[in-house]
Amino acid sequence: MMTKPTVLFMFAGRCLALDNHPEFRTEIREKLVSGEADMDDLIWLCSNHLVIPVLFLKFRKHGLLDVFPDEYVEQLKAIYEMNRDRNLKILKQIDEISIPLNQENISRVYLKGTGNLLDNLYADVGERMIGDIDFLVAEKDFEKAARILMNQGYLTPLQIDGADILSPDHHHFPGLTKKDAPACVEIHRIPVGKKYSKQFTAGMVFSEAKPVAGKTNVFVPSDKHKFILNFIHSRLSDSGHRHWKSSLRDFYDGYLLSEKVNRDEVLNVVEEKTKARVFFYLIDRTFKPNENETYIDDVQVKRYIRIYDWWQEHPKLYNAYFGIIDFFSLIFGAYLGKLIKSVYSKSYRQYIWIRLKNPKWYKEHFLLVKNKFF
Numbered sequence: 001m002m003t004k005p006t007v008l009f010m011f012a013g014r015c016l017a018l019d020n021h022p023e024f025r026t027e028i029r030e031k032l033v034s035g036e037a038d039m040d041d042l043i044w045l046c047s048n049h050l051v052i053p054v055l056f057l058k059f060r061k062h063g064l065l066d067v068f069p070d071e072y073v074e075q076l077k078a079i080y081e082m083n084r085d086r087n088l089k090i091l092k093q094i095d096e097i098s099i100p101l102n103q104e105n106i107s108r109v110y111l112k113g114t115g116n117l118l119d120n121l122y123a124d125v126g127e128r129m130i131g132d133i134d135f136l137v138a139e140k141d142f143e144k145a146a147r148i149l150m151n152q153g154y155l156t157p158l159q160i161d162g163a164d165i166l167s168p169d170h171h172h173f174p175g176l177t178k179k180d181a182p183a184c185v186e187i188h189r190i191p192v193g194k195k196y197s198k199q200f201t202a203g204m205v206f207s208e209a210k211p212v213a214g215k216t217n218v219f220v221p222s223d224k225h226k227f228i229l230n231f232i233h234s235r236l237s238d239s240g241h242r243h244w245k246s247s248l249r250d251f252y253d254g255y256l257l258s259e260k261v262n263r264d265e266v267l268n269v270v271e272e273k274t275k276a277r278v279f280f281y282l283i284d285r286t287f288k289p290n291e292n293e294t295y296i297d298d299v300q301v302k303r304y305i306r307i308y309d310w311w312q313e314h315p316k317l318y319n320a321y322f323g324i325i326d327f328f329s330l331i332f333g334a335y336l337g338k339l340i341k342s343v344y345s346k347s348y349r350q351y352i353w354i355r356l357k358n359p360k361w362y363k364e365h366f367l368l369v370k371n372k373f374f
Helices: 005-016 023-033 037-047 054-060 070-103 112-118 140-149 202-207 222-239 248-258 263-271 273-287 297-310 315-344 346-356 359-373
Strands: 108-111 131-136 186-188 218-220
Touching: 005 023, 005 037, 005 054, 005 070, 005 248, 005 273, 005 297, 037 054, 037 070, 054 070, 070 108, 070 112, 070 140, 108 112, 112 131, 112 218, 112 222, 112 248, 131 202, 140 186, 202 222, 222 248, 222 263, 222 273, 248 273, 263 273, 273 297, 297 315
Parallel strands: 108 218, 131 186
Antiparallel strands: 108 131
16 A cells, blocks of 8 residues: 555654654554555655665664564665665774874864764664765865875866866865775865855854864764754755755754754754744654644744645656756756856866866766756
């Protein structure tokens, strides 16, 4: 039986919130056993949203794995174990890149998933699926840090040496990869995209950064700043709010962090306060629906949620509509926009010229468009 998307999403939230709400256990078991909640749909959703390891850990801890067939349990366990092994390798990679960076006394603030992992936000090292290693450095150390890692064998995707490969608007150095290293490294000079860099600056992050015990020059943002970064990255920069979309992994990070922060202090910092209220509301509704829902009386939030829920219940229409929006945004925003800027900006002309000369750039962007739209 197919479970409605919004109902399924909130059911998955209950599953991930079991540690704080063990009272959800009986309801979860009953719905999965009866078929009211389809287990295949649940696993499909958690897989697409990169939270399979969390699901496995919560069900194992709370004695719910027996609701799944044995082959499902084995697959969930294998995914968790592979992710745990990868995260341990990522932690080792962080220690390895620290050696040459510490020799130059370059302090780093680790962001997003790696920052949360270093700060022990998760109950288990294998809980969070991590893409890249993101860290923030002072502007004076930005290019220097990149060159240090390139001297250690790290390469940019285009394998071009030099800062001119950076877009003038880019907030981090192109991802650096190394053979046999588990994760790509992204070195940030500002914590968020340029559009939001005035309201959330590198100086703010460094001013409240917490040192990681046992490591030299390694820091993580304060819990408040980790939450703000999660909000800006997932809801603003990635257009989560504007496109009425949701990432259960980002919501789960937001849920864990929201338990540690004062919400009024967050709202005092961010400029898009209504969007932040929506984010708080969605977190509350997803992970703790039996409690008083935050900002339920906010008219703007209620209006947004009505539209959000409508789109979730019409996934085919959603994918078609926003597929067209994303395609034209790529053509007219990313490509044409940069060409227009190159008319009056020397740095943009250099940026475009370097890419147009490199065959790897064409291949990368052809694959990007193919995978996203076809």
